[in-house]
Amino acid sequence: MxxxxxxxxxxxxxxQAAFPNATGDFSRLLHHVGIAAKKVNREVNKAGLxxxxxxAGTENVQGEDQQxxxxxxxxxxxxxxxxxxxxxxxLSEENQDIIVFKDGMxxxxxxxxxxxPLDGSSNIDVNVSIGTIFSVYRRKSAPGEExxxxxxxxxxxxxxxxxxxxxxxxxxLVYTAGNGVNGFTLDPSIGEFCLSHPLISTPSQGxxxxxxxxxxxxxxxxxxKFIKYCQEKDEETKRPFTSRYIGSLVADVHRNLLxxxxxxxxxxxxxxxxxxxxxxxxNPMAFIAEQAGGMATNGKMRILDxxxxxxxxxxxxxxxxxxxxxKICWFLxxx
Ligand code: P6P
Numbered sequence: 482m483x484x485x486x487x488x489x490x491x492x493x494x495x496x497q498a499a500f501p502n503a504t505g506d507f508s509r510l511l512h513h514v515g516i517a518a519k520k521v522n523r524e525v526n527k528a529g530l531x532x533x534x535x536x537a538g539t540e541n542v543q544g545e546d547q548q549x550x551x552x553x554x555x556x557x558x559x560x561x562x563x564x565x566x567x568x569x570x571x572l573s574e575e576n577q578d579i580i581v582f583k584d585g586m587x588x589x590x591x592x593x594x595x596x597x598p599l600d601g602s603s604n605i606d607v608n609v610s611i612g613t614i615f616s617v618y619r620r621k622s623a624p625g626e627e628x629x630x631x632x633x634x635x636x637x638x639x640x641x642x643x644x645x646x647x648x649x650x651x652x653x654l655v656y657t658a659g660n661g662v663n664g665f666t667l668d669p670s671i672g673e674f675c676l677s678h679p680l681i682s683t684p685s686q687g688x689x690x691x692x693x694x695x696x697x698x699x700x701x702x703x704x705x706k707f708i709k710y711c712q713e714k715d716e717e718t719k720r721p722f723t724s725r726y727i728g729s730l731v732a733d734v735h736r737n738l739l740x741x742x743x744x745x746x747x748x749x750x751x752x753x754x755x756x757x758x759x760x761x762x763x764n765p766m767a768f769i770a771e772q773a774g775g776m777a778t779n780g781k782m783r784i785l786d787x788x789x790x791x792x793x794x795x796x797x798x799x800x801x802x803x804x805x806x807x808k809i810c811w812f813l814x815x816x
Pocket of ligand 1: 601693729731733756
C-alpha cells in the first residue's frame with residue numbers, strides 16, 4: 482500500500498484550513514522558513530568539505546566568498562523572511578540590534594521573528610548536530626509604523642509559533658503554532674520536509690538528565706542535590722537515571738523531547754544569569770516543551786511568563802518531563 486506522505490507545505494495548508502479567519506500570512510512565512518532551512522542544510526552538510534573547497538574568508542572553486550556557516554545561516558533566514566513579505570523585523574543572535582525590513586509589503590507585515598540561526602556552531606568542526614531555533618510573534622506597533630525593540634519585548638506566552646531545525650543524522654523541522662508539536666524530516670531525494678513525527682508527546686516520567694557537570698562546583702545547591710539524587714540508587718524506586726549531554730541545545734532538547742528527561746543550564750559563576758538567551762533559545766523551546774506536555778522554568782517561574790527587559794537577555798533554563806522539573810524545583814526551593 483502506498484504510504485501517504487504529507488509535506489510541510491501540505492500540512493501548513495491543512496492547518497490553515499482549520500482556522501476560518503486565517504489569511505495565509507503565517508503559512509507563507511513558514512513556507513519561507515522551510516526554504517531557508519533547506520538552504521542552510523545544504524551548506525551544513527558540506528561543512529567538512531570547506532577545506533577542499535577553500536578556507537573560510539577566501540574564494541572557493543566557484544569564485545564565491547567562503548562564509549562562516551552561522552553568518553551564512555543568518556543571512557539566508559533574513560533574506561527568506563524578507564522575501565516572504567510576511568515579516569517586518571528580525572531579532573537574531575548574530576546581530577546586536579534588530580533588523581527592520583523597510584521595503585514594500587514588509588513594512589505592513591504583522592509578524593516579527595526571533596532566531597538563533599545556527600546554534601551550537603562550534604560543534605560543526607566535530608560533526609555534532611547543530612540547529613536553528615526560531616520564534617514568531619505579532620508586532621505590537623501598527624502596520625506601517627516604525628518597528629522597534631519594544632515590539633520584541635513580549636512574554637513567551639505571546640508567541641504565535643516556535644520551532645527548531647536540527648541538522649543531524651537527518652534534518653528535521655519541528656514546530657508548534659499552539660496546536661501540538663509536529664516534526665518533519667527532510668527527504669533529500671525530493672527536497673521536501675515530510676511529516677514524520679505527528680503530535681510529539683514528551684514522556685511525563687523522564688529518566689535522562691542533561692547538564693554540563695564540568696561546572697558542578699559553581700551550580701546552585703539545589704542543582705547539586707538534584708544531580709546527586711539522579712546518581713544515587715534508591716532501593717525502593719531504583720531510579721534508573723542516565724546522563725546524556727551533547728553541548729548543542731537543539732540536539733539535547735530534541736532527544737529529551739522524544740525520549741523524556743530534563744535539560745539543565747543553570748546560572749554559573751561565568752554566567753550569573755544563565756548562558757542561554759530568553760527570546761530566541763529558551764522561549765521557543767519552552768513553548769514546544771509545554772505543547773508536548775512537558776515544562777520549562779527558570780527555577781522560580783514559568784519561562785513563558787518572564788517579562789523580557791532586553792532583547793538579548795539570558796536566563797537559567799530547566800526544561801523537560803514533568804516529574805524531573807517538579808523534583809529539581811523542589812530541591813531549588815528547599816536548599
Ligand atoms: P556549554 C552552544 O554553544 C550553546 O549555546 C548551546 O547550544 C548549548 O546547550 C550550550 O551552549 C552548551 O554550553 O557551556 O555546556 O558548552
